Amino acid sequence: MDDRNSTTYAAADIVNYYAQLNRLQPAEADILERLRHQLPTMKMLDMGVGGGRTAQHFAPLVQQYVGIDYSAEMVTACQKRFSTCSYATRFETADARDLSQFEDNSFDFILFSFNGIDYVSHGDRLRILQEIKRVGKQGCYFFFSSHNLQALEREMTWQKQIAPNPLKTYENLVMLGLFWLFNRPMTRQLLATSQHLIVRDESHNFRLDTYYIRAAQQVEQLSQDFSQVEIYPWQSTESIADMDAAIMGRDLWLYYLCRIETAN
Known part of the structure:
Protein backbone atom coordinates (compact mmCIF):
# COMPACT_ATOMS: atom_id res chain seq x y z
CA MET A 1 0.00 0.00 0.00
CA ASP A 2 2.65 2.52 1.07
CA ASP A 3 4.89 1.89 -1.95
CA ARG A 4 2.05 2.29 -4.45
CA ASN A 5 0.75 5.47 -2.86
CA SER A 6 4.12 7.16 -2.37
CA THR A 7 5.11 6.32 -5.95
CA THR A 8 1.86 7.81 -7.24
CA TYR A 9 2.33 11.06 -5.31
CA ALA A 10 5.87 11.42 -6.65
CA ALA A 11 4.80 11.04 -10.29
CA ALA A 12 5.20 14.17 -12.42
CA ASP A 13 1.65 14.13 -13.76
CA ILE A 14 0.18 13.90 -10.26
CA VAL A 15 2.45 16.65 -8.90
CA ASN A 16 1.52 18.91 -11.81
CA TYR A 17 -2.18 18.24 -11.21
CA TYR A 18 -2.02 19.27 -7.55
CA ALA A 19 0.24 22.25 -8.26
CA GLN A 20 -2.47 23.92 -10.35
CA LEU A 21 -5.30 23.56 -7.82
CA ASN A 22 -6.21 26.75 -5.99
CA ARG A 23 -9.72 26.63 -4.50
CA LEU A 24 -10.75 25.72 -0.99
CA GLN A 25 -13.52 23.20 -0.51
CA PRO A 26 -16.70 24.75 0.98
CA ALA A 27 -16.07 23.14 4.36
CA GLU A 28 -12.49 24.46 4.37
CA ALA A 29 -13.66 27.96 3.46
CA ASP A 30 -16.13 27.85 6.34
CA ILE A 31 -13.42 26.91 8.85
CA LEU A 32 -11.17 29.69 7.53
CA GLU A 33 -13.94 32.21 8.15
CA ARG A 34 -14.75 30.70 11.52
CA LEU A 35 -11.12 31.03 12.67
CA ARG A 36 -10.24 34.20 10.76
CA HIS A 37 -9.96 36.39 13.88
CA GLN A 38 -7.77 33.80 15.64
CA LEU A 39 -5.49 32.92 12.73
CA PRO A 40 -3.12 35.92 13.20
CA THR A 41 -2.09 34.47 16.57
CA MET A 42 -1.85 30.86 15.39
CA LYS A 43 1.03 28.65 14.39
CA MET A 44 -0.31 26.36 11.65
CA LEU A 45 0.81 22.97 10.39
CA ASP A 46 -0.57 22.17 6.93
CA MET A 47 -0.12 18.41 6.48
CA GLY A 48 -0.17 16.70 3.10
CA VAL A 49 0.13 20.13 1.54
CA GLY A 50 0.43 18.71 -1.98
CA GLY A 51 0.91 21.48 -4.52
CA GLY A 52 0.01 24.28 -2.11
CA ARG A 53 -3.73 24.58 -2.70
CA THR A 54 -4.48 25.47 0.92
CA ALA A 55 -1.25 27.39 1.56
CA GLN A 56 -2.27 30.35 -0.54
CA HIS A 57 -5.39 30.85 1.57
CA PHE A 58 -4.10 30.19 5.09
CA ALA A 59 -0.42 31.22 5.01
CA PRO A 60 -1.10 34.98 4.61
CA LEU A 61 -3.39 34.94 7.64
CA VAL A 62 -1.48 32.97 10.29
CA GLN A 63 1.38 33.99 12.57
CA GLN A 64 3.55 31.11 11.36
CA TYR A 65 2.91 28.66 8.53
CA VAL A 66 4.58 25.29 7.95
CA GLY A 67 3.49 23.03 5.09
CA ILE A 68 4.65 19.42 4.94
CA ASP A 69 4.29 16.50 2.55
CA TYR A 70 5.93 13.08 2.37
CA SER A 71 6.45 13.60 -1.34
CA ALA A 72 9.65 15.57 -1.87
CA GLU A 73 8.39 16.35 -5.36
CA MET A 74 5.28 18.01 -3.93
CA VAL A 75 7.39 20.06 -1.53
CA THR A 76 9.61 21.22 -4.38
CA ALA A 77 6.50 22.26 -6.33
CA CYS A 78 5.31 24.31 -3.32
CA GLN A 79 8.66 25.98 -2.86
CA LYS A 80 8.65 26.98 -6.50
CA ARG A 81 5.03 28.14 -6.42
CA PHE A 82 5.53 30.41 -3.39
CA SER A 83 9.12 31.52 -4.00
CA THR A 84 8.10 35.10 -4.75
CA CYS A 85 5.07 35.51 -2.48
CA SER A 86 4.97 38.45 -0.09
CA TYR A 87 4.15 36.40 3.01
CA ALA A 88 6.28 33.87 4.90
CA THR A 89 5.94 30.18 4.10
CA ARG A 90 8.00 27.18 5.09
CA PHE A 91 7.73 23.86 3.28
CA GLU A 92 9.42 20.66 4.45
CA THR A 93 9.45 17.02 3.50
CA ALA A 94 7.97 15.11 6.43
CA ASP A 95 5.97 11.95 7.04
CA ALA A 96 2.83 12.42 9.13
CA ARG A 97 3.63 9.16 10.92
CA ASP A 98 6.85 10.63 12.31
CA LEU A 99 6.83 14.35 13.06
CA SER A 100 9.99 14.17 15.18
CA GLN A 101 11.35 17.33 13.54
CA PHE A 102 8.69 19.25 15.48
CA GLU A 103 8.66 19.71 19.25
CA ASP A 104 5.73 18.85 21.50
CA ASN A 105 2.99 21.48 21.77
CA SER A 106 4.12 23.41 18.69
CA PHE A 107 0.92 24.26 16.79
CA ASP A 108 -2.42 25.96 17.34
CA PHE A 109 -4.07 24.76 14.12
CA ILE A 110 -3.40 21.56 12.16
CA LEU A 111 -4.96 20.92 8.77
CA PHE A 112 -4.83 17.61 6.88
CA SER A 113 -6.96 18.16 3.80
CA PHE A 114 -7.80 16.24 0.63
CA ASN A 115 -8.04 12.98 2.61
CA GLY A 116 -4.30 12.77 3.08
CA ILE A 117 -4.73 10.68 6.22
CA ASP A 118 -6.39 7.97 4.10
CA TYR A 119 -3.27 6.81 2.26
CA VAL A 120 -1.66 4.78 5.01
CA SER A 121 -2.61 1.60 6.85
CA HIS A 122 -4.96 1.48 9.82
CA GLY A 123 -2.09 1.20 12.30
CA ASP A 124 -0.24 4.09 10.69
CA ARG A 125 -3.41 6.19 10.78
CA LEU A 126 -3.53 5.76 14.56
CA ARG A 127 0.17 6.72 14.73
CA ILE A 128 -0.62 9.90 12.80
CA LEU A 129 -3.33 10.84 15.27
CA GLN A 130 -0.87 10.34 18.13
CA GLU A 131 1.73 12.52 16.43
CA ILE A 132 -0.86 15.24 15.82
CA LYS A 133 -1.86 15.11 19.46
CA ARG A 134 1.82 15.40 20.45
CA VAL A 135 2.72 18.41 18.28
CA GLY A 136 -0.55 20.26 18.88
CA LYS A 137 -1.04 22.51 21.85
CA GLN A 138 -3.88 22.00 24.29
CA GLY A 139 -6.98 23.30 22.55
CA CYS A 140 -5.33 23.06 19.12
CA TYR A 141 -7.82 22.80 16.27
CA PHE A 142 -7.42 19.73 14.05
CA PHE A 143 -9.35 19.77 10.78
CA PHE A 144 -9.13 16.93 8.28
CA SER A 145 -11.09 15.09 5.62
CA SER A 146 -11.54 11.37 5.13
CA HIS A 147 -13.34 8.99 2.79
CA ASN A 148 -16.77 7.88 3.94
CA LEU A 149 -17.38 4.11 3.92
CA GLN A 150 -21.15 4.56 4.34
CA ASP A 201 -11.04 3.45 -5.82
CA GLU A 202 -11.05 5.42 -9.07
CA SER A 203 -8.79 8.17 -7.76
CA HIS A 204 -6.05 8.81 -10.29
CA ASN A 205 -7.20 5.85 -12.39
CA PHE A 206 -7.12 3.29 -9.57
CA ARG A 207 -3.51 4.07 -8.70
CA LEU A 208 -4.11 4.57 -4.97
CA ASP A 209 -4.99 2.33 -2.03
CA THR A 210 -7.49 4.36 -0.02
CA TYR A 211 -8.77 4.02 3.53
CA TYR A 212 -12.53 4.43 3.97
CA ILE A 213 -14.14 4.66 7.40
CA ARG A 214 -17.63 5.04 8.82
CA ALA A 215 -18.24 8.33 10.60
CA ALA A 216 -19.08 6.69 13.93
CA GLN A 217 -15.82 4.75 13.86
CA GLN A 218 -13.87 7.91 13.03
CA VAL A 219 -15.41 9.71 15.98
CA GLU A 220 -14.41 6.75 18.15
CA GLN A 221 -10.81 6.96 16.88
CA LEU A 222 -10.73 10.60 17.95
CA SER A 223 -12.47 10.15 21.28
CA GLN A 224 -9.44 9.46 23.47
CA ASP A 225 -7.36 12.52 22.64
CA PHE A 226 -9.68 14.90 20.81
CA SER A 227 -12.94 16.58 21.77
CA GLN A 228 -15.74 18.75 20.35
CA VAL A 229 -15.88 16.71 17.15
CA GLU A 230 -17.94 18.26 14.35
CA ILE A 231 -18.63 16.63 10.98
CA TYR A 232 -19.07 18.49 7.71
CA PRO A 233 -20.07 17.23 4.27
CA TRP A 234 -17.17 18.12 2.00
CA GLN A 235 -19.28 20.40 -0.20
CA SER A 236 -21.16 22.16 2.60
CA THR A 237 -20.57 24.87 5.15
CA GLU A 238 -23.11 23.37 7.55
CA SER A 239 -22.03 20.77 10.09
CA ILE A 240 -24.07 17.59 10.50
CA ALA A 241 -26.01 17.54 13.74
CA ASP A 242 -27.48 14.03 13.40
CA MET A 243 -25.26 10.99 12.87
CA ASP A 244 -28.25 9.28 11.24
CA ALA A 245 -28.83 12.08 8.73
CA ALA A 246 -29.28 10.92 5.15
CA ILE A 247 -26.32 12.96 3.97
CA MET A 248 -24.02 10.72 6.02
CA GLY A 249 -24.61 8.05 3.40
CA ARG A 250 -24.25 10.34 0.39
CA ASP A 251 -21.00 12.29 0.57
CA LEU A 252 -17.90 10.25 -0.28
CA TRP A 253 -15.80 12.69 1.74
CA LEU A 254 -16.46 14.03 5.21
CA TYR A 255 -14.58 16.72 7.09
CA TYR A 256 -13.93 16.48 10.83
CA LEU A 257 -13.16 19.42 13.11
CA CYS A 258 -11.98 18.68 16.64
CA ARG A 259 -9.68 19.99 19.33
CA ILE A 260 -6.83 18.43 21.25
CA GLU A 261 -8.14 17.59 24.70
CA THR A 262 -5.00 17.65 26.87
CA ALA A 263 -1.48 18.95 26.59
CA ASN A 264 1.50 16.59 26.44
Missing part, protein backbone atom coordinates in the same frame (compact mmCIF):
# COMPACT_ATOMS: atom_id res chain seq x y z
CA ALA A 151 -21.34 6.46 1.07
CA LEU A 152 -19.07 3.99 -0.73
CA GLU A 153 -21.34 1.12 0.28
CA ARG A 154 -24.33 3.00 -1.08
CA GLU A 155 -22.62 3.97 -4.35
CA MET A 156 -21.21 0.60 -5.35
CA THR A 157 -24.43 -0.88 -6.83
CA TRP A 158 -25.52 -0.97 -10.44
CA GLN A 159 -28.76 0.85 -9.55
CA LYS A 160 -26.79 3.93 -8.46
CA GLN A 161 -25.07 4.10 -11.86
CA ILE A 162 -28.22 4.77 -13.86
CA ALA A 163 -28.26 8.32 -15.23
CA PRO A 164 -30.59 10.21 -17.62
CA ASN A 165 -27.81 10.23 -20.20
CA PRO A 166 -27.19 6.69 -21.59
CA LEU A 167 -23.53 7.49 -22.21
CA LYS A 168 -23.08 8.55 -18.61
CA THR A 169 -24.80 5.36 -17.48
CA TYR A 170 -22.37 3.34 -19.59
CA GLU A 171 -19.36 5.21 -18.15
CA ASN A 172 -20.65 4.70 -14.61
CA LEU A 173 -21.15 0.97 -15.13
CA VAL A 174 -17.65 0.62 -16.58
CA MET A 175 -16.19 2.34 -13.52
CA LEU A 176 -18.27 0.12 -11.24
CA GLY A 177 -16.94 -2.96 -13.01
CA LEU A 178 -13.37 -1.70 -12.67
CA PHE A 179 -13.91 -1.04 -8.98
CA TRP A 180 -14.92 -4.63 -8.31
CA LEU A 181 -12.11 -5.89 -10.56
CA PHE A 182 -9.45 -3.95 -8.67
CA ASN A 183 -10.91 -4.96 -5.31
CA ARG A 184 -11.15 -8.71 -5.68
CA PRO A 185 -11.94 -10.67 -3.51
CA MET A 186 -13.94 -8.03 -1.60
CA THR A 187 -17.66 -8.77 -1.36
CA ARG A 188 -20.71 -6.63 -0.81
CA GLN A 189 -21.13 -8.27 2.59
CA LEU A 190 -17.62 -7.19 3.60
CA LEU A 191 -18.35 -3.69 2.36
CA ALA A 192 -21.56 -3.58 4.39
CA THR A 193 -20.17 -4.95 7.65
CA SER A 194 -16.71 -3.38 7.90
CA GLN A 195 -16.03 -0.35 10.07
CA HIS A 196 -13.13 0.60 7.83
CA LEU A 197 -11.62 -0.78 4.64
CA ILE A 198 -8.71 -0.14 2.31
CA VAL A 199 -9.86 -0.19 -1.31
CA ARG A 200 -8.60 0.77 -4.75
